[in-house]
Amino acid sequence: MDASNGTSAKSATLTIGDESWELPILNGTIGPDVIDIGKLYAQTGKFTYDPGFTSTAACESQITYIDGDEGILLYRGYPIEQLAETGDFLETCYLLLYGELPTAAQKADFDYRVTRHTMVHEQMSRFFHGFRRDAHPMSVLVASVGALSAFYHDSTDISDPQQRMIASIRMIAKIPTLAAMAYKYSIGQPFVYPKNDLDYASNFLRMCFSVPCEEYKVNPILSRAIDRIFILHADHEQNASTSTVRLAGSSGANPFACIAAGIACLWGPAHGGANEAALKMLGEIGSVDRIPEFIKRAKDKNDPFRLMGFGHRVYKNYDPRAKIMQRTCHEVLGELGIQDDPLLDIAVELERIALQDEYFVERKLYPNIDFYSGITLRALGFPTSMFTVLFALARTVGWIGQWKEMIEDPGQRIGRPRQLYTGDVARDYVPIARRK
């Protein structure tokens, strides 16, 4: 195949034997061009092969752009550094859903609509009581989000734009309530209802940490920190869980079921489960002087150990979110008067050593968003098992925004990848009496 590296070429030529085909090249506004292979199988009888989708654009999108080499992350064109420092999470939600920053009136209306959807059907609380108290909160969240489709039939007709937007607002509004209920259930404390006079992040902290016996006072520094953490996790292009949501949605499944599928995928330690795994890893390392032993293990091909919170499929530079997360970590520890957190000392030293080590430098492995988030969330009072729940809470707006974009794409059709088959060729059935 031959195509110029610049955007001047309008097509790529594929030559197999004495046959050639012209494949159109499509240009984005920024980022890599794509070679449209939609007709390749019909023309050549051949598939492309890219199991990890390392070179495959599965869709067209206008929501989030990542430049892995430069360490750039844009939500609808706005740099994450600016959104994380100036706006709040619901402003980012509006931007991701509607494509523009809201005016003051639009923001007030959006906040009002989300706030008034934060309660869940009272029957949901009985749903939780079917779980053991020690069930992992992610298993409870997957199930309870999937169950929303059993309660909100009036917003599951995906062909109705009105219902699509109501379902999106409901998902954004109810996910903190369900996440807090999963936490309260796991510690045997009563559920706490949302309060309409609190902002999104403060409401979530209160639903998690207040108890009936006393008033809970929200610390504005901590609620600002958790709000910023939500912004950092809100969307990230076509990552594994977002691709899961898109594929589930491509069959016409209702939005609540699609988000439940995304939560299930996010749970994996190679993806959103890495924040929980990273904190466990820092605990396992235990002290700065054991770091070399673990660096050695991370480099050993025969050892499954990986540095959790390190490396990324796209970022071959520092994850821009990790820098903001590191700063937020210091801010939270400072506000809480935690002078020296041994796990933070290990994390900072581990990062310093790894970033000088040829193995990590050569493979462009840098800390990602999960490296410092665990230390921050633990300091905020969340148990390790809740870390990925918070990731899912924040990512829900990204999932629902990408789901909406896919459903509203006029060219949308069911996703149905093919395969390279290396199994048995056709053979006849052998009755059991004649098998050896």
Ligand code: SDX
């Ligand atoms: C998230 O996609 C997204 O956008 C995800 C995310 C989002 O916001 O949605 O950013 C959130 O999931 C962040 C990533 C969280 N996961 C982890 O921190 C788990 C540890 N990281 C690795 O498992 C790994 O880096 C991945 C899964 C993140 C990326 O894997 P890739 O792209 O498939 O890379 P790879 O496994 O092919 O690694 C390339 C090389 C390999 O060595 P060689 O075969 O070339 O010799 O780098 C090595 C890997 O062994 N490597 C690591 C490593 N990560 C990659 N070696 C040690 N420790 C690591 N963490």
